[in-house]
Amino acid sequence: MPEKRTIERAKKDKRKGKSASTQAGEFVHEEIEHIREGKHGARSAKQAIAIGLSKARRAGVDLPPPEKGKASAETRRKAKKDVEAGAKKSTARKSTKRATATKKALKKEPRAAASKTALSRQATKAAKKRTAADRSAAAKKAARTKGPAERSAAARKAAHTREVHAHAH
Template identity: 60%
Template sequence: MPKASSIAQAKADKRAGKSASTQAGHFVRDEIEAVRHGKHGVRSAKQAIAIGLSEARRAGVDLPPKAGSKSATAKSAAKPTAKSASEKAPRRPSSESTAKRRSAAIKALKRESTAGASPQALSAQAKRAASKRTAADRSAAAEKAARTKGAAGRSEAAQKAARTRAANKRADKMPR
């Protein structure tokens, strides 16, 4: 269940005209925090991100459906010549209850490690994701980020970078 604060932040981002991925970021961050606090584990950083995106979709963030999902293929397969709902054979109810399936999924997640949400795992995942994009695409994204940040945001980011450089310089001078 996503936090109420994440839903509120996502709604505020939507009103501000920010992208769906920015809105979903709040849910992904919550999921990573849940894993780090030991609520449950994940096999990889990718799985933690996927769970966060899934929660964002359920909360109403307008993200595209995940690749290869039923909803993605159903939309492309929908044709006007298809049989109507009344002509189709009735679906047989599942022998398993939804609650049973949900509790089994949670049990499986609890058995997993929390290493998938470590800073190292997330860094490696970010690098893998970035390496799949072209240099031009990454550059265009950075330019857009600088444009949309605004003057005050750029100034704040520059000050933070200067503080970080100064802190790193001090750390390098310290004896080990």
């Protein structure tokens, strides 16, 4: 069950007109926090993200399942079920036995999945899978949808990043 403040943050994102993946990001963030707090663990950063996305779909975030070829049939089937559960807003009781078993299994998993290194590694891997054109389009859209203040903040950050990397070589 996601925390109230996570749902509130996701709703706020929706009101601001942010994308479904941005809204879902709030749930992923919550999951990372849970692992860092020691509530449970995860096998990998990818699993931590998957748990967050599943929670988001079940909470009613309009996040479609991945397309054919992007993820395994099993993952797509699970995502589809999550979307349906989110649309239904069912009051059906969850199986206590299953919930306990899941929690018990996750408690045994390592906590390193939420480390900065693991998340950074996962982000780099995910970015590498995208085409240059795709990344460029995303950057252009980001520039288009930012306000003037946000844009100058992003420019400052980019300049700083370039400076840091210039000294690294």
